[in-house]
Amino acid sequence: MNVTQIFISCDSAAVALGADVIVEKINAESKSRGIDVKVNRNSTRGMFWLEPLVEVQTSSGRVAYGPIQSADVSDLFDCGFLEGHSHIKYLGLTEQIPYLAKQQRLTFSRMGVTKPLSILDYKSHGGFLGLKKALQNGSEFILKELLDSGLRGRGGAAFPAGVKWKTVQQTEGEQKFVVCNADEGDSGTYSDRMTMEGDPYMLIEGMVIAGLAVHATRGYIYIRSEYLQAITVMQKALQLATESGFLGENILDSGKSFFIEIRKAAGSYVCGEETAMLESIEGKRGVVRAKPPLPAIRGLFGCPTVINNVITLASVPLIIANGADYYKNFGMGRSKGTLPFQLAGNVKYAGLVETAFGLSLRQLIYDFGGGSRSGRPIKAVQVGGPLGAYIPESQWDAPLEYETYAAMGAVLGHGGIVVHDDTVDMSKMARYAMEFCSIESCGKCTPCRIGSTRGVEVIDRIINNQERDQQIELLRDLCNTMVNGSLCAMGSMTPYPVLSALNHYSADFTSD
Amino acid sequence: MLNHIKHDIDHGTPKRESAEEVSLTIDGYKVHVPKGTSIMRAAMDAGIKVPKLCATDTIEPFGSCRLCLVEIDGRKGFPASCTTPVESDMVVRTQTDSLQQLRKGVMELYISDHPLDCLTCSANGNCELQDMAGVTGLRNVRYGVGAQAGAHHCDAKKDESNPYFTYDPSKCIVCNRCVRACEETQGTFALTISGRGFESRVSPGQDQPFMDSECVSCGACVEACPTATLQEKSIISLGQPEHSLITTCAYCGVGCGFKAEMKGNTVVRMVPWKEGKANEGHSCVKGRFAWGYATHQDRIKTPMIRESISDPWQQVS
Numbered sequence: 001m002n003v004t005q006i007f008i009s010c011d012s013a014a015v016a017l018g019a020d021v022i023v024e025k026i027n028a029e030s031k032s033r034g035i036d037v038k039v040n041r042n043s044t045r046g047m048f049w050l051e052p053l054v055e056v057q058t059s060s061g062r063v064a065y066g067p068i069q070s071a072d073v074s075d076l077f078d079c080g081f082l083e084g085h086s087h088i089k090y091l092g093l094t095e096q097i098p099y100l101a102k103q104q105r106l107t108f109s110r111m112g113v114t115k116p117l118s119i120l121d122y123k124s125h126g127g128f129l130g131l132k133k134a135l136q137n138g139s140e141f142i143l144k145e146l147l148d149s150g151l152r153g154r155g156g157a158a159f160p161a162g163v164k165w166k167t168v169q170q171t172e173g174e175q176k177f178v179v180c181n182a183d184e185g186d187s188g189t190y191s192d193r194m195t196m197e198g199d200p201y202m203l204i205e206g207m208v209i210a211g212l213a214v215h216a217t218r219g220y221i222y223i224r225s226e227y228l229q230a231i232t233v234m235q236k237a238l239q240l241a242t243e244s245g246f247l248g249e250n251i252l253d254s255g256k257s258f259f260i261e262i263r264k265a266a267g268s269y270v271c272g273e274e275t276a277m278l279e280s281i282e283g284k285r286g287v288v289r290a291k292p293p294l295p296a297i298r299g300l301f302g303c304p305t306v307i308n309n310v311i312t313l314a315s316v317p318l319i320i321a322n323g324a325d326y327y328k329n330f331g332m333g334r335s336k337g338t339l340p341f342q343l344a345g346n347v348k349y350a351g352l353v354e355t356a357f358g359l360s361l362r363q364l365i366y367d368f369g370g371g372s373r374s375g376r377p378i379k380a381v382q383v384g385g386p387l388g389a390y391i392p393e394s395q396w397d398a399p400l401e402y403e404t405y406a407a408m409g410a411v412l413g414h415g416g417i418v419v420h421d422d423t424v425d426m427s428k429m430a431r432y433a434m435e436f437c438s439i440e441s442c443g444k445c446t447p448c449r450i451g452s453t454r455g456v457e458v459i460d461r462i463i464n465n466q467e468r469d470q471q472i473e474l475l476r477d478l479c480n481t482m483v484n485g486s487l488c489a490m491g492s493m494t495p496y497p498v499l500s501a502l503n504h505y506s507a508d509f510t511s512d
Numbered sequence: 513m514l515n516h517i518k519h520d521i522d523h524g525t526p527k528r529e530s531a532e533e534v535s536l537t538i539d540g541y542k543v544h545v546p547k548g549t550s551i552m553r554a555a556m557d558a559g560i561k562v563p564k565l566c567a568t569d570t571i572e573p574f575g576s577c578r579l580c581l582v583e584i585d586g587r588k589g590f591p592a593s594c595t596t597p598v599e600s601d602m603v604v605r606t607q608t609d610s611l612q613q614l615r616k617g618v619m620e621l622y623i624s625d626h627p628l629d630c631l632t633c634s635a636n637g638n639c640e641l642q643d644m645a646g647v648t649g650l651r652n653v654r655y656g657v658g659a660q661a662g663a664h665h666c667d668a669k670k671d672e673s674n675p676y677f678t679y680d681p682s683k684c685i686v687c688n689r690c691v692r693a694c695e696e697t698q699g700t701f702a703l704t705i706s707g708r709g710f711e712s713r714v715s716p717g718q719d720q721p722f723m724d725s726e727c728v729s730c731g732a733c734v735e736a737c738p739t740a741t742l743q744e745k746s747i748i749s750l751g752q753p754e755h756s757l758i759t760t761c762a763y764c765g766v767g768c769g770f771k772a773e774m775k776g777n778t779v780v781r782m783v784p785w786k787e788g789k790a791n792e793g794h795s796c797v798k799g800r801f802a803w804g805y806a807t808h809q810d811r812i813k814t815p816m817i818r819e820s821i822s823d824p825w826q827q828v829s
Binding site: 450 | 618661708711
């Protein structure tokens with residue numbers, strides 16, 4: 001008799017919700033019942049409200065149950081979950097759960113399916129096909145595919161990845177670098193963490209392809225210091241990939257080499273700014289550099305450097321394997337492909353939603369997110385992390401794509417979506433934005449260094465109705481100084497949440 | 513012949529050498545400069561002073577004060593003229609309503625965390641921060657100043673440990689000129705910035721007093737400071753000089769050029785001369801600060817000679 005295969009995620013969010021306990025419980029229960037089961041620890045599907053999610057392999061596919069508490073386990077056995085029978089936590093075939101079925105999972109296609117460190121799993125689900133094709137066809141081919149695909153940086157700035165890579169390729173340099181920015185620090189975001197914990201070879205493959213494209217032989221992954229599991233998994237993945245010939249010297253006998261090292265980040269939000277990150281990797285204070293020179297010309301240790309976010313690099317293998325045309329068929333306008341949106345905050349179904357650009361925020365927060373978790377009306381949605389604008393209901397039908405959002409004075413950023421219900425006081429959220437900036441500012445440029453601290457003080461006066469009208473005018477002037485005067489996006493984008501709160505929710509600033 | 517005190521022209525960023533010349537237009541004037549030159553320096557060449565605080569021509573541009581922002585045709589936003597190199601056919605504007613408003617906004621922030629004691633300040637009459645408040649037309653600090661505004665450093669304690677100069681963090685604008693001068697001009701790396709964001713302050717070593725740090729008292733930081741934050745003790749006690757004399761350091765054989773800044777016959781301070789061929793505006797602690805012998809009775813002021821070692825010294829006639 002075949003052993004029944006059970007799948008439970010080892011993702012740190014699933015573990016935080018009790019996945020390890022459920023694994024122990026299922027093993028103990030099966031043992032006491034004399035049933036032979038195999039519990040596999042795979043990555044997460046990203047449906048966090050269903051974690052710990054227990055999946056069982058049946059003849060018609062994986063059947064899901066969740067969220068499973070310890071108390072549910074013996075009941076699951078009683079109901080016959082090993083045969084995929086019904087139970088109060090029964091969700092049907094995993095892939096038919098609407099939340100998942102409605103998505104277009106390209107980059108996250110293996111997520112929740114494969115075991116993170118299994119090279120066999122990775123290869124049997126399309127892994128390393130892009131690398132092989134890249135090795136066969138060389139630099140110009142890779143660059144052309146990437147340019148044609150329309151892939152833009154997924155870290156927030158949305159700069160065309162192909163243009164950046166071409167600049168590095170064409171810049172003379174004895175040594176070039178590929179740096180992966182994995183200092184994911186936006187509140188409510190976790191797509192980078194999921195990728196590193198759940199599908200690490202995808203990132204490694206993307207970085208090696210980048211190295212081939214620009215003739216770089218060394219790469220760094222700068223991983224947020226709080227992401228301990230991501231660091232552990234990536235380290236192990238680097239070792240296994242090297243042992244299997246996908247990384248290191250003479251990759252797949254091609255004569256090409258590429259080496260990757262991990263750098264644990266310095267624990268500062270601003271170190272996710274690309275030039276501060278370079279300083280930090282070089283062992284210095286995480287302070288922003290003035291541009292020019294662009295890092296593509298003079299980056300890490302003064303050498304031409306590709307810097308991309310995790311999701312950008314992770315999207316590369318599939319673009320090379322399936323071709324630019326395949327990828328650019330998703331999305332709209334100049335926003336090609338998919339973006340993994342990360343639903344968080346006061347939302348019923350928090351989780352990762354990878355879809356093509358172009359759906360609306362309303363679809364995202366209601367059709368996927370199921371509305372607010374509190375059941376109260378949704379008042380504001382912050383899109384794009386702590387430096388992103390608050391989007392009022394009047395703008396919820398606009399398509400989620402770069403240009404539309406830019407025209408609204410908003411950003412998609414790294415795809416973080418944080419939902420607030422009608423109990424939120426937007427003057428406090430505006431204050432929080434300034435406070436965040438004051439805590440995280442590197443302190444180099446004046447508008448950010450002094451401006452963010454003054455911003456908190458001015459908003460406090462507005463909240464306390466001290467010369468309110470004058471202080472609101474001063475706040476707007478300060479925002480102008482910060483937007484146009486700051487050295488980097490930290491200072492120049494902090495006014496986005498502040499001004500959007502002030503403009504769309506002015507009543508919150510004038511009530512006592 | 514005495515020279516009236518005339519501060520050296522500060523081109524803002526270091527000179528660049530290149531066989532290739534770039535032509536551009538700044539405020540309607542055609543300028544030709546070597547490739548690699550900053551917009552700020554090109555503007556100075558054309559006689560146009562772009563407001564600035566963190567830039568000075570003895571150290572590499574840094575881009576932190578955000579006063580030198582300009583507008584460039586066809587470019588988004590307001591690039592810093594110190595860190596942006598010139599390009600062929602660029603059309604640059606250094607003075608517009610938007611720039612005026614931005615600069616005033618930046619100055620308003622600076623002054624909200626600066627003691628308003630200009631009249632009794634040792635840098636009075638020679639302070640770039642004061643100059644910029646004038647240039648930007650700052651008339652009102654709506655945030656309030658110091659404790660009135662909220663968080664501030666106006667009470668920060670002075671470090672007087674160094675015998676030749678003081679460090680007053682309450683006046684610091686965190687332009688990093690001292691830190692960079694210590695690295696680039698002197699190469700000692702004694703200074704850094706400690707803390708981040710609003711807490712950022714210049715720090716000798718890890719929050720040490722100057723005398724306990726790696727500092728060698730060369731004075732490059734003092735020379736680079738645009739405010740009274742790093743100030744010669746002689747200036748604090750005597751006030752600003754009124755004339756200067758070019759001279760050569762009497763210590764070792766290098767022959768560093770100095771500007772002796774004077775009041776009557778009293779030396780107020782010795783400043784390494786930027787035109788000095790041997791030292792190009794830098795010096796060591798001896799020439800810079802150890803000139804107490806200048807008015808000593810034993811000082812020899814004319815050449816002396818003697819026939820043999822047993823003869824007494826004679827003045828050369």
